[in-house]
Amino acid sequence: MTARRTVGIAGTIVGAVSAGVAAGALAKRYAVGRIRLRPDPEANEPFGELRGRERVLTTSDGLQIHAEVDGPEDAELTVVLCHGYCLTSDSWHYQWRNLRDRYRVVLWDQRCHGQSARAEAADCTIDRLGEDLALVLEELVPGPCVLVGHSMGGMTIMALADRRPELFGDRIRGVALISTSAGKLAELSLGLPALVSRAVHIATPGAVSVMRQRSALVDRGRQAGNDVAFLALRLLAFGDSKAVSPTVVDFAETMIRATPSEVIADFYPALMSHDKLTALDVLNKVPTAIVVGERDWLTPPDHSRAIAAAVPTAELTMVPGTSHLVQLERPGVVNDALRELLERAANLG
Incomplete structure (x- = not known):
């Protein structure tokens, strides 16, 4: 296989992956955007403002x-x-x-x-x-x-x-x-099939170790991933996700995002x-x-x-x-x- 052909194939793969990432990001933004356009009775609730x-x-x-x-x-x-x-x-x-x-x-x-x-x-x-x-x-x-x-x-x-x-x-x-x-x-399955749950439990200690050792890098990524975090939290932490207020999800996600990765790992x-x-x-x-x-x-x-x-x-x-x-x-x-x-x-x- 010639070098030119190899470069061409690599370029095609990179291009396809980039297009997939871009499409995923666009779909994610579209989904979050649609959620936020729905009526939100809690939009004016003063979350985080109560003080004693x-x-x-x-x-x-x-x-x-x-x-x-x-x-x-x-x-x-x-x-x-x-x-x-x-x-x-x-x-x-x-x-x-x-x-x-x-x-x-x-x-x-x-x-x-x-x-x-x-x-x-x-x-x-x-x-x-x-x-x-x-x-x-x-x-x-x-x-x-x-x-x-x-x-x-x-x-x-x-x-x-x-x-x-x-x-x-x-x-x-x-x-x-x-x-x-x-x-x-x-022992939690997190609602996943047995094999997937087992794989998650095997992988989690390593992920926790990375969170502790590279917390600054992980936290920067968490700050950049607000839409992903919003969708994940809405799915995992709220049951009737279609009815839950986007403002409530944002409020909860903000508290979680403010918790340093080292603390989560510790x-x-x-x-x-x-x-x-x-x-x-x-x-x-x-x-x-x-x-x-x-x-x-x-x-x-x-x-x-x-x-x-x-x-x-x-x-x-x-x-x-x-x-x-x-x-x-x-x-x-x-x-x-x-x-x-x-x-x-x-x-x-």
Whole structure:
């Protein structure tokens, strides 16, 4: 084969690939553009603008934790909201807005997330988050409270139950676990066929290693890939993706994109090794609500059913047509469940 012919074939291949990439980018922009042209009732919702009285806590390992306190100081109960992996306390927007008039609300950014300081990889563990939550209660919660956790935030509450069971009953009057798991996340199929799921699990540790070692490069790529991230998040984190507000998807995607790749990589092993099923019996001492979207791929309904089996006194709510970010996708359902839980917790006093 002549050099000229080789160059010609190579040029043809490169040209075809380039055309394919360009066509894919065009299709992606077209799809996102069509989504954004639909009516959006949440377009003017002030996401990320709710603010309370700021507090800064210092953990036992010298880390600064950002927190906010809102609502009446003399409220009968304090609600402590614990956000999920790659999110911030702003992810509780609808619940914060709904509860702040009647209840004292405490929100905090878990270590390495939001406005809280970064920690060493060795200190990015679920048990460490449980210790941080104990500090939040000690410093910011003067009376009885109800703990609410989404995803990793629910795991944080489980870690506290494991380490400090004596707090549940008198001090902690109720618990809500939303879209979370007591363990075995490493076995998830993510809705994929078995062979594909196995391949994903094999490849993921390597990808996580790259995220940690080349975080600056990865983060630049994440900043450039907004449309791809928008479509992926809309598909994976919201169940009824055709009905969900583009503004809500943008809001969630912005929080995730702001989480450094190193932080994502540092917490990943902790999530995969998380196992607190034996600690859940503590929750039988207080009213407990479990909420999960029936289409949640990240912490599937079976994980919530396992929690409910370990906490037979709990009330399990399966939300039709929703996925992992159920508190943003169907805030009214989550708010109703929390209000009912808070009424039950208030009656314990």
